[in-house]
Amino acid sequence: MVERLVLLVGYDGAELLDIACVTSCLDIANRIGAAPPYRVVLATPGRRTVRCDSGLRVEADxxxxxxxxxxxxxVVSGGLGHERAAADPVLVGHVRRLAALARRVSSxxxxxxxxxxxxxxxxRRVTTHWMYADTLAARYPDVQVDADPIYIRDGEIATSGGVTSALDLTLSFIEEDHGETLARGVAMGTVAYLQRPGGQSQMSMFVSTRVSGDLLVRRIRDxxxxxxxSDxxxxxxxxxxxxxxxxxxRLFLTHVERTPAQYVRDVRTEAAAQLALSTDLPLxxxxxxxxxxxxxxxxxxxxxxxxxxxxKYRASKYRRTPA
Structure with a gap:
C-alpha cells in the first residue's frame, strides 16, 4: 500500500472542528512517520468552497x-448544515456510492x-452529538442510537459524538492502522488523551450545564x-x-434530574476515572x-x-500515558 486515502465529505454549514480534528491528526501522523502515509482529500458538491458554521470558508480538493x-x-463531517445535507438526494447518493469504495465508513x-x-x-449501533440524538433516533427507528459514548465502532462503520469526539475517533483509526506508539505521538502533538475510551460519556459531570439554572444548586455542585x-x-x-x-x-431532581446521592456518586466516579487514566496511583x-x-x-x-x-478500565489500551 503506497498510501491510505481518506476522503472527507464537506458541505455548507459543516463544523470546522469536525474537519480539522481529522485532518490535523492525520497530518501529524504523517509527520512523525505513518507508513504508509495518509492522503487526505476534502470533497464537496461541485468542488465548491464551503462556508463552515463559524463563517470561515474552506476550499475543496x-x-x-x-x-x-x-x-x-x-468520513462525513457534521455541523449545523447536516439537515440540509441529508435532504440533498444527490449528496446522499454519492455518499452511498463512495461508501462502497471504502474499507471503513465514519461520521x-x-x-x-x-x-x-x-x-x-x-x-447499527451508532452515536452522534448528544443534542441531536433524539431527533436521529426518531427519524430513523431502524438505527440504534446511543447518545452517551464518545464514539462507537460497529463493524466497518464508526460514528463519533459531539465535535471534538472526532479527534478521539481519528486517534483510534491511527492506532488501528499504525499501532499505539504512533497514535500516542499524535496524541502528544495535539495535547490530547490517547485516547478517551470510546464508551466514555459525552456529557462530563464537570461541564454539564444542567445545574446552571439555580444558584444554590450551582454552589452545592461546586x-x-x-x-x-469529604462528607x-x-x-x-x-x-x-x-x-x-x-x-x-427537590432542588436536585428539578435542576439535575438526579438525587443528591446519585449526583455525588456520578461525580466521584468520573473523577476516579480521570485519575485512573492519567496517574499511576494505586486504586x-x-x-x-x-x-x-x-x-x-x-x-x-x-x-x-x-x-x-x-x-480493566485502567489497563485498557486506550489509557493515557502519564507525562
Missing part, C-alpha cells in the same frame, strides 16, 4: 460527484444523519467537585446549603481521594457506569 477512487476511509458528530439517510446505519473526599451525604449537603433534606432533594488511593469508602465501592461504581472494573 475534489468534486464529490467526480470522485471514484477506492479509499481506506470515508463526525451530526454527520451520522447523512449516513443514516444513505441507509448505511440500518441495524462544593461537591472541590471536596470529593457529601445528603444530610451534610443540606447543612452546607442551609436547607432541609427534602428541599435539597485504593484513587478511591480515597475521590471519597469512596473502599476499593469495592469504587469497583461497583465503575461497573455501574462503565461496565468494567477500574482495573
Amino acid at each position: 475534489e468534486a464529490l460527484e467526480h470522485f471514484n477512487e477506492p479509499m481506506d476511509t470515508l 463526525a458528530c451530526t454527520g451520522a444523519t447523512v449516513l443514516a439517510q444513505a441507509g448505511l446505519l440500518t441495524g 462544593h461537591v467537585v472541590s471536596h470529593l473526599d 457529601l451525604t445528603t444530610p451534610a449537603l443540606a447543612r452546607f446549603a442551609g436547607v432541609s433534606e427534602r428541599h435539597l432533594g 485504593g488511593a484513587v478511591a480515597r481521594q475521590c471519597g469512596f469508602g473502599s476499593t469495592e465501592s469504587l469497583r461497583q461504581a465503575f461497573l455501574d457506569r462503565y461496565g468494567v472494573p477500574p482495573s
